[in-house]
Amino acid sequence: MDSHNSSPPQIAEVRMDISPCTSVAAGNKFCRGAACDFSDSNNTSKDAKERMASMRKLIIAVILCIIFMTVEVVGGIKANSLAILTDAAHLLSDVAAFAISLFSLWAAGWEATPQQSYGFFRIEILGALVSIQLIWLLAGILVYEAIVRLINESGEVQGSLMFAVSAFGLFVNIIMAVLLGHDHGHGHGHGHGHGHSHDHDHDSDGDHPHHEDQEHVHVHHHEHTHGGSITVKTHHHHHSSTEQHHNAEAEEPLLKSEADCDSAQTSAKVGKKAHRNINVHSAYLHVLGDSIQSIGVMIGGAIIWYKPEWKIIDLICTLIFSVIVLFTTIKMLRNILEVLMESTPREIDATRLENGLRDMEGVIAVHELHIWAITVGKVLLACHVTITQDADADEMLDKVIGYIKCEYNISHVTIQIERE
Amino acid sequence: MVMDPPKPWNPNYGVVGSGDRRLAFSRQLSSSSTPRLARSDSSISMPPPLLPAGTTFRWLATRPMRRLVLLIALNVAYSATELAIGLFTGRVGLVSDAFHLTFGCGLLTFSLFAMAASRTKPDNVYTYGYKRLEVLAAFTNALFLLFLSFSLAVEALHAFMQDESEHKHYLIVSAVTNLLVNLLGVWFFRSYARVNIVYRKPEDMNYHSVCLHVLADSVRSAGLILASWFLSLGVENAEVLCLGIVSVAVFMLVLPLFKATGNILLQIAPGNVPPSAFTKCCRQISACEDVSEVCQGRFWELVPGHAVGSLAIRVKNGGHYQYVLEHVHGLYQDLGIQDLTVQTDEESDTI
Numbered sequence: 001m002d003s004h005n006s007s008p009p010q011i012a013e014v015r016m017d018i019s020p021c022t023s024v025a026a027g028n029k030f031c032r033g034a035a036c037d038f039s040d041s042n043n044t045s046k047d048a049k050e051r052m053a054s055m056r057k058l059i060i061a062v063i064l065c066i067i068f069m070t071v072e073v074v075g076g077i078k079a080n081s082l083a084i085l086t087d088a089a090h091l092l093s094d095v096a097a098f099a100i101s102l103f104s105l106w107a108a109g110w111e112a113t114p115q116q117s118y119g120f121f122r123i124e125i126l127g128a129l130v131s132i133q134l135i136w137l138l139a140g141i142l143v144y145e146a147i148v149r150l151i152n153e154s155g156e157v158q159g160s161l162m163f164a165v166s167a168f169g170l171f172v173n174i175i176m177a178v179l180l181g182h183d184h185g186h187g188h189g190h191g192h193g194h195g196h197s198h199d200h201d202h203d204s205d206g207d208h209p210h211h212e213d214q215e216h217v218h219v220h221h222h223e224h225t226h227g228g229s230i231t232v233k234t235h236h237h238h239h240s241s242t243e244q245h246h247n248a249e250a251e252e253p254l255l256k257s258e259a260d261c262d263s264a265q266t267s268a269k270v271g272k273k274a275h276r277n278i279n280v281h282s283a284y285l286h287v288l289g290d291s292i293q294s295i296g297v298m299i300g301g302a303i304i305w306y307k308p309e310w311k312i313i314d315l316i317c318t319l320i321f322s323v324i325v326l327f328t329t330i331k332m333l334r335n336i337l338e339v340l341m342e343s344t345p346r347e348i349d350a351t352r353l354e355n356g357l358r359d360m361e362g363v364i365a366v367h368e369l370h371i372w373a374i375t376v377g378k379v380l381l382a383c384h385v386t387i388t389q390d391a392d393a394d395e396m397l398d399k400v401i402g403y404i405k406c407e408y409n410i411s412h413v414t415i416q417i418e419r420e
Numbered sequence: 421m422v423m424d425p426p427k428p429w430n431p432n433y434g435v436v437g438s439g440d441r442r443l444a445f446s447r448q449l450s451s452s453s454t455p456r457l458a459r460s461d462s463s464i465s466m467p468p469p470l471l472p473a474g475t476t477f478r479w480l481a482t483r484p485m486r487r488l489v490l491l492i493a494l495n496v497a498y499s500a501t502e503l504a505i506g507l508f509t510g511r512v513g514l515v516s517d518a519f520h521l522t523f524g525c526g527l528l529t530f531s532l533f534a535m536a537a538s539r540t541k542p543d544n545v546y547t548y549g550y551k552r553l554e555v556l557a558a559f560t561n562a563l564f565l566l567f568l569s570f571s572l573a574v575e576a577l578h579a580f581m582q583d584e585s586e587h588k589h590y591l592i593v594s595a596v597t598n599l600l601v602n603l604l605g606v607w608f609f610r611s612y613a614r615v616n617i618v619y620r621k622p623e624d625m626n627y628h629s630v631c632l633h634v635l636a637d638s639v640r641s642a643g644l645i646l647a648s649w650f651l652s653l654g655v656e657n658a659e660v661l662c663l664g665i666v667s668v669a670v671f672m673l674v675l676p677l678f679k680a681t682g683n684i685l686l687q688i689a690p691g692n693v694p695p696s697a698f699t700k701c702c703r704q705i706s707a708c709e710d711v712s713e714v715c716q717g718r719f720w721e722l723v724p725g726h727a728v729g730s731l732a733i734r735v736k737n738g739g740h741y742q743y744v745l746e747h748v749h750g751l752y753q754d755l756g757i758q759d760l761t762v763q764t765d766e767e768s769d770t771i
Binding site for chain 1: 506507510511512515516519523544545546547548550552553556560563564567682685686687688689695698716717718719720722728730731732741742745759761762763764765766
């Protein structure tokens with residue numbers, strides 16, 4: 001068992017789940033004293049590691065940005081050109097966006113307080129919202145500048161300078177886009193390496209039905225967190241279950257289904273890409289927007305350089321590219337809005353869940369079902385379930401929680417069992 | 421608060437001379453045909469919509485919405501005129517002012533949209549309904565005002581470094597018109613023209629944010645007019661001073677609203693319930709004879725006035741957990757938390 005644990009935190013996780021049959025059934029429902037739900041040591045170490053990686057990336061990007069910005073400011077003051085200073089101001093806005101993302105990343109790791117009972121994960125979402133508002137604001141400012149350029153008939157605008165400055169800006173932005181967008185390769189190797197090796201073990205045994213057909217397109221950024229921790233648990237189950245399967249018959253179905261769905265999840269997750277942290281993604285969007293705008297300004301500058309009379313084309317170009325930039329932000333804005341409105345996350349089909357719960361035997365009705373997300377990837381569920389008079393409340397609770405965990409991978413669940 | 425018997429409508433209720441100055445309220449239509457409702461905190465309701473509630477008339481359903489539509493229309497007309505004049509005569513100052521107004525209009529339109537959409541019933545995807553949109557609109561407004569204050573500070577810095585003080589007469593005309601339009605807006609929403617308000621309904625936040633928006637805009641226009649007046653008097657650095665003061669003023673105006681809306685979006689515990697009440701409730705529950713442990717009490721506010729919570733309780737084996745459920749629900753309803761989900765787990769003997 002220990003041979004598969006290649007890093008210290010995973011060894012600690014295994015030791016925590018010493019008694020799988022009881023603790024899996026009961027421990028997930030209760031909090032073990034102060035450590036509840038969002039502050040499991042399972043998740044925090046992986047969370048913290050991922051957060052540190054993202055922060056490191058952003059800090060490097062900020063430092064690079066500041067260096068380039070000082071270069072541009074010095075050059076602009078020396079050459080006494082407003083265009084260069086304006087571009088330096090845009091780089092300053094980049095720095096502001098990175099600062100917001102860094103702050104959000106850092107703040108999301110704060111401990112939960114009684115006032116903020118869910119922790120501070122929402123700060124990520126708010127930070128991303130502020131970042132996107134900044135992007136929209138900047139697009140508006142650029143359009144305004146294009147109009148000003150149009151109005152200044154005096155011809156102070158030099159196409160060549162515009163072209164050169166925006167080319168430099170584009171170069172800087174491309175470097176940073178590459179830096180920030182580099183997450184895919186990294187995350188892949190890290191989390192899924194483990195997933196792969198474990199998965200082979202399970203496949204070779206071949207005693208699980210595979211829930212491969214789940215609509216589990218679960219691309220949330222804590223994904224390899226789950227992959228890591230669940231893998232270890234499953235492995236532990238696997239060894240102990242061979243002994244305890246025969247002993248504890250009452251727990252056998254639950255155990256087996258736990259092992260089933262855990263392994264199925266690992267196998268299902270292996271095929272998916274790691275997703276960027278939402279703050280790194282919003283910083284990346286910011287940089288992407290800037291590079292698109294730089295391309296637009298380059299084209300405008302080239303046109304003015306070539307044919308100074310066609311100034312209106314500059315304005316049209318800027319408008320078109322601003323609209324393109326706004327389109328890139330729409331998808332993220334939609335995700336943010338959905339989280340802030342406490343709506344059911346996209347990857348979970350609420351109707352199917354409700355029907356699945358209702359189809360369970362002993363369940364009469366399900367009402368007040370609410371599924372919502374703290375941040376992209378952390379989903380919670382609360383509902384009231386009415387059961388028949390003769391059903392055992394505790395057993396029904398276990399069944400319902402197990403079903404929800406297994407099928408939909410929602411681990412923070414509160415179910416109120418009522419009798420008719 | 422005690423419900424008073426129906427009194428003749430007192431125009432000063434809640435504004436000057438009443439006990440609690442921080443209460444937000446909405447004015448009753450003095451010309452409406454509905455009987456005057458008694459003033460009470462819990463049943464301040466808008467008069468029924470004068471128009472049928474079809475979807476086309478949703479944007480004109482309540483009085484504040486009609487006023488907001490008027491305000492937006494005025495602003496749009498004004499900024500379009502300014503933009504046109506600025507483009508044709510080549511004056512950059514007018515164009516920048518028009519842009520600023522357009523951003524503001526966009527935000528007010530989003531507020532209006534939030535007011536219209538928040539009446540929609542909850543559905544499958546948005547299980548809590550659409551009331552959060554009002555809080556979101558208020559947050560966006562507050563954020564924009566913060567950006568505005570920051571940009572005014574930058575402008576002050578710019579004026580300080582550039583040290584140019586030309587008299588731009590057309591700008592003064594535009595500032596005066598802007599001031600008049602915004603003062604009209606402040607008058608429409610005058611009951612929310614306060615910095616610290618106790619929010620009782622989701623609409624309170626939205627109306628407050630709209631009022632602060634027009635208030636900040638009018639402060640800015642007033643600052644510009646003052647600055648050019650001081651400049652004409654020969655005061656040095658008048659522009660820097662005025663812009664700086666306006667920037668600080670807008671910042672201070674907006675900060676409480678920003679914090680309040682941000683907190684709701686961050687799912688802070690309900691503000692109207694003191695933390696000691698929660699601990700007291702926990703103790704009362706643990707004191708129940710069937711309960712062995714209370715944990716994972718999480719409470720948050722969906723919108724001001726609607727609190728949601730979830731709780732997990734460990735019950736002793738064979739306890740009457742139905743009774744415990746009702747008891748717990750009753751306890752929390754006294755605190756004002758209507759939506760509560762309580763999970764009762766029996767202690768299993770095998771642990």
